[in-house]
Amino acid sequence: MAKLVECVPNFSEGIRQEVIDALAAAVRSVPGVILLDYSADPNHNRSVFTLMGTPAEAGEAAFLAAKKAVELIDLTKHRGEHPRMGAVDVIPFVPVSNITMEECVALSRQVAQKIAAELGIPAILYEESASAPHRKNLADIRRGEFEGLADKLKQPQWQPDYGQPVAHPTAGAVAVGARMPLVAYNINLNTSDLNIANSIAKIIREKSGGLKYVKSIGVMLEERNIAQVSINMTNYEQTPLYRVFELVKVEARRYGVSILGSEIVGLAPMNALVDSARYYLQLENFDAGKQVLENCLLPGNSDE
Amino acid sequence: MAKLVECVPNFSEGIRQEVIDALAAAVRSVPGVILLDYSADPNHNRSVFTLMGTPAEAGEAAFLAAKKAVELIDLTKHRGEHPRMGAVDVIPFVPVSNITMEECVALSRQVAQKIAAELGIPAILYEESASAPHRKNLADIRRGEFEGLADKLKQPQWQPDYGQPVAHPTAGAVAVGARMPLVAYNINLNTSDLNIANSIAKIIREKSGGLKYVKSIGVMLEERNIAQVSINMTNYEQTPLYRVFELVKVEARRYGVSILGSEIVGLAPMNALVDSARYYLQLENFDAGKQVLENCLLPGNSDE
Incomplete structure (x- = not known):
């Protein structure tokens, strides 16, 4: 390949x-x-x-x-x-x-x-x-x-x-x-309290002692009246999406707040998503390079 | 594209x-x-x-x-x-x-x-x-x-x-x-009792009243001494991997059995995995065709 x-x-x-x-x-x-x-x-x-x-x-x-x-x-x-x-x-x-x-x-x-x-x-x-x-x-x-x-x-x-x-x-x-690809990843909270999003953002980001390769801030989504933890992931291999998602869920629980949903902004490498599927489905011995059909079709790949 | x-x-x-x-x-x-x-x-x-x-x-x-x-x-x-x-x-x-x-x-x-x-x-x-x-x-x-x-x-x-x-x-x-692509998907149980795998296989498969597009049998993995629910999924869009995984987990609980892991045999389309990541991460408005980097590289895709 x-x-x-x-x-x-x-x-x-x-x-x-x-x-x-x-x-x-x-x-x-x-x-x-x-x-x-x-x-x-x-x-x-x-x-x-x-x-x-x-x-x-x-x-x-x-x-x-x-x-x-x-x-x-x-x-x-x-x-x-x-x-x-x-x-x-x-x-x-x-x-x-x-x-x-x-x-x-x-x-x-x-x-x-x-x-x-x-x-x-x-x-x-x-x-x-x-x-x-x-x-x-x-x-x-x-x-x-x-x-x-x-x-x-x-x-x-x-x-x-x-x-x-x-x-x-x-x-x-x-x-x-x-550098690694950036993944812009936001998690929406079931609250209109921006302070909660800011508190969680502070807990998860590297700068203030959280997860490595995570940058995050709290932002307000005015039109939906909900608070969001807005995240830049600078290395999705070392710190995968599911880990950030689960940690935000755990921290939100302290406030009685649940997660409404999350979103990926723009492009993300396939493996950023496949890694999370692999975690939740507890996949054993899965080789995305060989087992994902589309990977057989990428430029330069050949059957010969 | x-x-x-x-x-x-x-x-x-x-x-x-x-x-x-x-x-x-x-x-x-x-x-x-x-x-x-x-x-x-x-x-x-x-x-x-x-x-x-x-x-x-x-x-x-x-x-x-x-x-x-x-x-x-x-x-x-x-x-x-x-x-x-x-x-x-x-x-x-x-x-x-x-x-x-x-x-x-x-x-x-x-x-x-x-x-x-x-x-x-x-x-x-x-x-x-x-x-x-x-x-x-x-x-x-x-x-x-x-x-x-x-x-x-x-x-x-x-x-x-x-x-x-x-x-x-x-x-x-x-x-x-x-026809749809087949996905061969196996779920390994934390038990050596083949009867449990057979019972679960019977519950989840279409033929005996379970999930549509699911064929399944119980098999014994002799070398690991564990029972497995072996599954063929004939339409992963209509019946996604996570649904089968979660249903097996729910049914296994009745026997006090947990899931050791799962495996995909051979090739699976990217979307079979991305769909499950989307479910667990509760992704909103995610368009794999446009937001997965590798999809921009498939043959015939061009910037012009």
Whole structure:
């Protein structure tokens, strides 16, 4: 079976359609790459592309799109609500099937090196690819934005991993890394008391001592008049959906509150769901890669 | 997204490798068709092919393999343990993605008609495609086997749906139809008492008044010294896995017996598992077709 990686490059252009189209064309110019989605936000003046392919294909598509971004985007003239430090701002690689995180880290290094060498953009590795713990978090890397890069890159702790410690004059710098797919998962409570959702969110999230790989807050769903625990799961393999669901159920019980339902926002990898089915059905010896019919049909899979 | 259908033709040859290879080559000769698996059983003197494609592709592959079977298999000389009435014995079409059962029924009719017209083999529609209730069950259609076809096809209730009521001299007759994917699902009990498994199997199966689309028997797993409820689910959409699992759990409780675990034998469609995750996680508004990442990657899917 083919190794498949997802790449979600973010570009600092969300207004000029001809630039966004040129970036999409650069991605599509690589045979085998599937451009799953791209969306531009004019207020953020930013666009997000989601593409898929083998590591070589996805890496090449990300590089060619970055090259096009350097040609067409000038950050000295860029204004938008979203923080940014580069024309191609961030390039995460995400394992999808038959590929390890280590392989995605290796791919992110190759792409970062090529961008630095051939496009003259300093590259900083982040998340799983980070070369030091303080360089894992994207928000920390990007703090100061494009305008602060000249000073930031001179600091020893912010030396780029590839390229010179000098921002590209118009394209700034880029963060490249590997990370798990995010799963946006919300659990709706049978209460209109936001405090209860906030209390549960605090108990389950990693930051305040809860489950690793869980970020959560309480939010109010005004139109339904119910409180929700809104969750970002940054590693559904290490902390699966059912564990979060069951823990929220247990904590809600303290308040006499039950769970109305849960929801997955946007895309989730099949295994995030299959893992939960496996838990509840107490499945023994189940190999999703071989036993789920659709897995036999993914690109690159063949009977030969 | 492309319409995808699975086809599982059964041929009355499980010994001569050159014949089996020729059947596989016929399937593979259709561009776009994926031959997922084929296996031959010498005792049964029978082989089972699993192929996948769009309706047109899968239909053409089934027809070409049937044509090859007529050329190479002579049922007047065939001996094997498995009941059979034709060189190409049975051709079921199974909906996989973006396709309805009605479309699979229509496809089965087209293929049956073409086989009758071009190969001179009388075709009987079965399962969801059956033209009368007494013709749904394959075992009933095949009773009497190849040797009894001359008499059987003369009876009004066994007139073929396509072709003359006369068996092909060497290739007999064929059953063609549409059916749901089968899921083989076993539930292991925390007891060594086979009677308990048999009692539960009797309660849950359709034949004795239990859940529709469930066939089940009790079996003993000698090496683990535990009893198992062994289940065939003929429609996992109408009767999902979690319902069977929970009902077995409820019935086992009467004997003070708990469930050790369950297992899926062979392939299962992703939705059979995702449905159960959806139930246990109480997922609201979840659309597996659009929200499961891997579904965006199935053949024929494109961003354009």
